[in-house]
Amino acid sequence: MSELKLHDMGDIVLETRDLTKHYGGVHALEGANFILRKGEHVAIMGDNGAGKSTFVRQITAVEQRTRGEVIFDGHAVNFAGPLEAREAGIETVFQNLALADDLDVPSNLFLGREKVLFNLGPFSILDRKAMREATMRGLEKTGVKIPNILNTIRNMSGGQRQCVAIARTAAFHSKLTIMDEPTAALGVQETAQVENIIRTLKKQGEPLILISHNMRQVFDLMDRIVVFRRGRICANLNVAETNPEDVVAYITGAKTGAEYADVA
Amino acid sequence: MAHTTHGIGGLTYDPAKKARPPELNVFIALILIVVAFEAIGRLFLNDSFLFNTRDNVDAIFNWARLNIIILQVSIIGIIAVGVTQVIITGGIDLSSGSVVGATAMIAMSFAQTAVVNGNPNPKAIFGDWAMDLPVIVPVMxxxxxxxxxxxxxxxxxxxxxxxxxxxxxxxxxxARGLSRWWSNGNPISFPTEGYAAIGKGMMPVFIFVLLAILFHLILNYTVYGKHTYAIGSNEDAARMSGIKVDRHKLLVYSIAGCLAAVAAIVLSSKNLTAQAGMGIMYELDAIAMAVIGGISLKGGRGSILGTVLGALIFGVIISGFTFVKLDAYYQEMVKGMIIVGAVVLDQWRQRRSTERT
Structure with missing residues (x-):
């Protein structure tokens, strides 16, 4: 149903061709062809072990792929590690938050890429004011409420921490945000807060890949659903043209997308 | 920027709201301990811990005692400045005391003077070529x-x-073995005048304060400091954020080694001699100073200011014990209890802060 639309919408931000990852004899990911366009919010769904996280790990170069191509921002890329991917503009919000508890919000946002006044190698002087102001702008973009950004992360709620992690993407004008189950550990209110950020990113036209098990969330927020099953993409659905029952059928293998029938 | 509010819903930056610095508690503890010794002195010994009770009216304070307190914590305090940084990264350095010993021996053997009271130096280690070298040589x-x-x-x-x-x-x-092997267990003495000047009088205090200020600024205002805290706070996050964790640790331990060397030079210069066994157990005193100063042995928290205050508390307690005429044996036992007590206090504090959220 969506095959025709693959090439008639805006510019492509990310494309993978035949992306494959084998762990020894285990074919965790097999021939994934995936396209993400500018401003598009795509959900990745699938059972545990279906290859969702493996797929993301190949894109962010946490692991090196066995085969295939990744085209990001118009170029075929071959990142040596997650840092290079980040530098190129792919920002990932991990399930287990990559935050330093004892540092305040600006320090966490700028961890590993601090703004400096003078460059003196490791002893470069920090530009604390610039980082503080950039943090304010970044948080404003996401609409996050944090009582005092100079508090350490330790004293913040799970939702606030997740928001700080997400705010990193906004603060650095990333070209692509990937979120790996960002609300899995959050309460109702905090989940709503994170979902609001995702809506804000949508309004601002920032592309996003969301791994989620939450059907309501995906149908509320996303444009498209890509379903993984046994290491392969088995469906590519427009949210407007499908329903949760259908998606569950794809996830469990009761149904397979017409264009993927040959591989499943 | 006294109080600015930005964006949607109370997104604020308000310096006034910043949590009370943990060093304040350490400072209050320091004052309480001093007051306690003063009270004990007044009540039971008919003497004052802090103030001058002699007849000369020039001085209000008992400067002799205060000088000794500061002087005796200064050299270990220099080590503690390095140890503090190591502990903030979540590590520990048990070698610093023994490195002080070995470094003192080796540095001193290049700082000897050829002629002592008209006779050749009886403690000479090397031949004439190593005698009366400029002070920069043993220091380097x-x-x-x-x-x-x-x-x-x-x-x-x-x-x-x-x-x-x-x-x-x-x-x-x-390092302990090295310091014994270096001179077959013999002390190395009689440094040149230039070398002896390094640790003369209140110089150790001056050097300690200078280094403490320097590293306080470095930890608070440079990328090095930020990364040191980040690594101790969450090493995986630091790695994922692109901090070169391994290289940074190498740097931190190297700086700690250099600070131990500074302590060794000051100590051997002050004592005018170096001998095997010097500096042994200083590492524990240095760790104790950092711990009393509010550092977390899990890493991520602590400060040079805290360690300096911890060093002062340490010095006050030792001096106070002498003041109340407590045996040296008791002193060590109490030292041990202070170290354990400070760690217990830290863990209790951490538990309480996580329960609050």
């Missing part, structure tokens, strides 16, 4: 020794992934 040799010890610690910990406890324990034993 000493710093080199400390740097080497720190580099070895750092490589072992960062690159071969040996736990810091084991790596620095090995260095501790090695």
């Amino acid at each position: 040799v000493g710093l080199g020794c400390g740097l080497a010890a720190g580099l070895v610690n750092g490589v072992l910990i960062a690159y071969t992934r040996i736990p810091p406890f084991i790596a620095t324990l090995g260095m501790m034993v090695f």
Whole structure:
């Protein structure tokens, strides 16, 4: 149903061709062809072990792929590690938050890429004011409420921490945000807060890949659903043209997308 | 920027709201301990801990006692400045005391003077070529020794992934052996005038304060400081954020080694001699100062200011025990209890802060 639309919408931000990852004899990911366009919010769904996280790990170069191509921002890329991917503009919000508890919000946002006044190698002087102001702008973009950004992360709620992690993407004008189950550990209110950020990113036209098990969330927020099953993409659905029952059928293998029938 | 509000819903930056600095508690503890000794003195000994009770009216305070307190914590305080940084990264350095001993021996052997009271130096280690060298030579040799010890610690910990406890324990034993082997157990004495000037009078205090201020600024205002805290707080996050964690640890341990070397130079210069066994157990005193100063042994928290205050508390307690005429044996026992007590206090504080959220 969506095959025709693959090439008639805006510019492509990310494309993978035949992306494959084998762990020894285990074919965790097999021939994934995936396209993400500018401003598009795509959900990745699938059972545990279906290859969702493996797929993301190949894109962010946490692991090196066995085969295939990744085209990001118009170029075929071959990142040596997650840092290079980040530098190129792919920002990932991990399930287990990559935050330093004892540092305040600006320090966490700028961890590993601090703004400096003078460059003196490791002893470069920090530009604390610039980082503080950039943090304010970044948080404003996401609409996050944090009582005092100079508090350490330790004293913040799970939702606030997740928001700080997400705010990193906004603060650095990333070209692509990937979120790996960002609300899995959050309460109702905090989940709503994170979902609001995702809506804000949508309004601002920032592309996003969301791994989620939450059907309501995906149908509320996303444009498209890509379903993984046994290491392969088995469906590519427009949210407007499908329903949760259908998606569950794809996830469990009761149904397979017409264009993927040959591989499943 | 007294109070600015931005964006949607109370997104604020308000310096006034910043949590009370933990150093304030340490400072209050310091004052309470001083007051306690003063009270004990007034009530039971008919003497004052802090104030001058002699007949000369020039001085209000008992400067002799205060000078001794500051002087005796200064040299270990220099080590503690390095140890503080190591502990903030979540590591530990057990080798610093023994590195002080070995470095003092080696540096001193290049600082000897050829002629003592008209006779050749009876403690000479090398031939004439090593006599009466300019003071820069022993200082550089000493710093080199400390740097080497720190580099070895750092490589072992960062690159071969040996736990810091084991790596620095090995260095501790090695350095003790080195300091005995260097001169077959003989003391090395009679330094040149230039070398003797380094630790003369209140110089150790001056050097300690200078280094403490320097590293306080470095930890608070540079990328090095930010990364030091980040690594101790969450090493995985630091790595994921692109901090070169291994290289940074190497740097931190090297700096700690150099600071131990500075302590060694000051100590040997002040004592005008170096001998095997010097500096042994200083590492525990240095760790104790940092712990009393509010550092977390889990890493991520603590400050040079805290360690300086911890050093002062440490000095006040030792001096106070002498003041109330407590045996040296008791002093060590109480020292042990203080270290454990400070760690227990830290863990209790951490539990309470996590329960609050």
